[in-house]
Structure formats: C-alpha cells, structure tokens
Amino acid sequence: MIITRYGNVNPLNETEINSVSDDIIYGNYQFGVMRDGVFIPKYIGRSVSGLKIEIRQQWTNKVVNGNKRYTHFRYKKVMSIKAAFEQECRDFHDFKGLDNIYHPAKPAGTDYACPVNGCNYDEE
Numbered sequence: 001m002i003i004t005r006y007g008n009v010n011p012l013n014e015t016e017i018n019s020v021s022d023d024i025i026y027g028n029y030q031f032g033v034m035r036d037g038v039f040i041p042k043y044i045g046r047s048v049s050g051l052k053i054e055i056r057q058q059w060t061n062k063v064v065n066g067n068k069r070y071t072h073f074r075y076k077k078v079m080s081i082k083a084a085f086e087q088e089c090r091d092f093h094d095f096k097g098l099d100n101i102y103h104p105a106k107p108a109g110t111d112y113a114c115p116v117n118g119c120n121y122d123e124e
Ligand SMILES: [Zn+2]
Pocket: 089, 093, 103, 114, 115, 116, 119, 120, 121
C-alpha cells in the first residue's frame, strides 16, 4: 500500500481552505497549532464525500462558531474510504492530546478494522 504524506502546514482560514482542491473526495485533515515552529495536531478527521466541504464545515463548527483556537491545518488525499479510515486511525493513535475523544468510527456499512497493532477498538 502506498501511504502518502500530509501536505504542507497552512494557516487555517477561509483563503487557505478555498485553495483545497474540489476534486478531492476521500481525504484526511488535521487542525492544530504551531509551537516553536512545529505543527501540533489537535483535531483529526476524514472526508468520504468531499474534503474541502468537510474541512470548511469543521472549521466553522469548531473555530468560527466554536471555542477552538486551531490556527493551522494540513491535509492529504487518499484513494478510498478504507484508506481514509485507516489514516484517521493511525493519526488517532499517533498523536497525544487530541481533542478527539472517541476512536474513529468505521465507515457506515463496512467492517473495516483499525490497522494499529494492539488496538482493541473492534472488541468494544
Ligand atoms: Zn485503533
């Protein structure tokens, strides 16, 4: 499997969100903050029907109308719902201190498993 890297870190604002390609259907994104020049992810997510729309919706919910002070974001395109789910799982396990409380949910109608060794999500 080819695992693409996340793109560059960009300021989280309307202009930068608008620059996300409309062509990306499946994707992953991270909202976060900069600390000593390093991007610290604080919220992770996936899209299964349009990455730009998903990013804008979550930015509106959490930053514009919410109380989250996420200042930067990055994202990546993936090729399938399964890939987006698995990337979200890896991000969930990789980063400490996320605002995401719950393990990423399986996409509706699938029985995909978390790809991270030792994760007992499927047993919950
Ligand atoms: Zn897991």
